[in-house]
Amino acid sequence: MFKKIIMKWFSTLFLVFFIGFLPVQNFYAQQKPFIVVLDAGHGGKDPGKVGYRKIKEKDIALKITLKIGKILSKKGVKVIYTRKTDKFVNLYIRGQIANKAKADLFVSIHCNAHYSNAHGAETWVLGTSGNRKNLEVAKAENKVILMEDDYKIRYKGFDPNSPESFIGLTLLQEDYLDESIRLASIIQKNFKGIKRVDRGVKQNIFIVLHQTYMPSVLIETGFITNKTEAKFLKSNYGQNKVAKSIGNSILKYINELKANSIATPKPPVKKEEKVTGNVTFKVQIAFGKKMSTKPYNFKGLKNIERKRFGKFYRYYYKSTSSYNTAKKNLQTAKKKGYKSAFIVAFKNGKKVSLSKALKK
Numbered sequence: 001m002f003k004k005i006i007m008k009w010f011s012t013l014f015l016v017f018f019i020g021f022l023p024v025q026n027f028y029a030q031q032k033p034f035i036v037v038l039d040a041g042h043g044g045k046d047p048g049k050v051g052y053r054k055i056k057e058k059d060i061a062l063k064i065t066l067k068i069g070k071i072l073s074k075k076g077v078k079v080i081y082t083r084k085t086d087k088f089v090n091l092y093i094r095g096q097i098a099n100k101a102k103a104d105l106f107v108s109i110h111c112n113a114h115y116s117n118a119h120g121a122e123t124w125v126l127g128t129s130g131n132r133k134n135l136e137v138a139k140a141e142n143k144v145i146l147m148e149d150d151y152k153i154r155y156k157g158f159d160p161n162s163p164e165s166f167i168g169l170t171l172l173q174e175d176y177l178d179e180s181i182r183l184a185s186i187i188q189k190n191f192k193g194i195k196r197v198d199r200g201v202k203q204n205i206f207i208v209l210h211q212t213y214m215p216s217v218l219i220e221t222g223f224i225t226n227k228t229e230a231k232f233l234k235s236n237y238g239q240n241k242v243a244k245s246i247g248n249s250i251l252k253y254i255n256e257l258k259a260n261s262i263a264t265p266k267p268p269v270k271k272e273e274k275v276t277g278n279v280t281f282k283v284q285i286a287f288g289k290k291m292s293t294k295p296y297n298f299k300g301l302k303n304i305e306r307k308r309f310g311k312f313y314r315y316y317y318k319s320t321s322s323y324n325t326a327k328k329n330l331q332t333a334k335k336k337g338y339k340s341a342f343i344v345a346f347k348n349g350k351k352v353s354l355s356k357a358l359k360k
């Protein structure tokens with residue numbers, strides 16, 4: 001009991017010190033504006049999809065994007081646009097703009113098209129475990145690289161018509177997947193509030209998302225091939241609604257992030273972790289809906305662990321403290337057909353970036 005009181009006293013003292021001296025820089029850093037890069041899809045020679053009464057995706061995307069920007073700027077968010085006018089921008093340049101600005105978030109705005117009467121909104125994050133049925137949207141959005149010079153060199157042999165060619169590209173977004181999904185979930189939830197049909201948070205290979213080093217999402221705001229939805233998206237009324245919904249989602253995401261970072265003062269926690277941290281490595285093989293971890297669901301692989309993440313679940317294959325063993329486990333998973341599997345690191349049960357875990 002006495003020990004506990006002493007400990008408590010010490011930690012309070014530490015906190016006083018911490019607040020008093022150490023974090024001057026840190027608090028200053030928190031004053032730094034939150035930077036959001038807003039990316040209006042397509043532009044210039046690339047109209048994107050063409051819908052009902054020849055509505056062009058590039059025009060709708062730009063209008064909604066500029067409206068979102070206004071909403072965010074008013075709340076003190078620093079907004080950077082990849083385009084503010086009707087011009088063509090290479091996909092990798094869009095990523096470069098975000099990376100150079102050291103943005104905190106990348107949000108790409110698009111519209112969907114389909115020969116059926118499909119309607120509704122969906123938000124995408126980068127991933128390779130997406131299913132084939134979903135691939136058409138990614139293919140349509142990636143096709144634009146064919147309009148770029150040197151795309152074969154630039155995207156290291158990626159062929160927008162053959163998603164398998166993506167495997168040659170390293171999955172840089174891995175560290176940001178949690179945050180990307182969190183934002184995507186807020187966006188989809190808010191869409192329901194403005195009576196958009198919720199087509200869900202989805203995952204697939206979007207080259208524009210692959211280019212960034214920060215949480216990134218791509219929003220398909222609706223189908224311009226559906227008459228009702230096209231009219232809605234073309235109207236100032238509809239664009240305002242969609243922009244407000246997305247803008248508020250981004251603000252909610254930022255507020256949650258801030259609330260979290262205040263609740264857990266980072267510097268002292270990290271120091272302690274370095275001394276006592278136990279690192280384990282697992283192989284993430286799948287992501288998606290809830291299912292049993294029995295081997296028959298996982299191509300015969302045993303020792304599958306399921307972890308909930310929002311509405312979704314992650315599936316890990318084996319756990320080890322040795323990185324070399326983890327690499328062997330990764331090979332086993334890949335041989336079984338999980339070609340896009342990757343290693344993730346945990347420190348004291350909390351997911352940390354692989355690069356940080358290996359530095360230790």
Ligand SMILES: [Zn+2]
Pocket residue numbers: 041042048049057109110111141
């Ligand atoms: Zn698009």
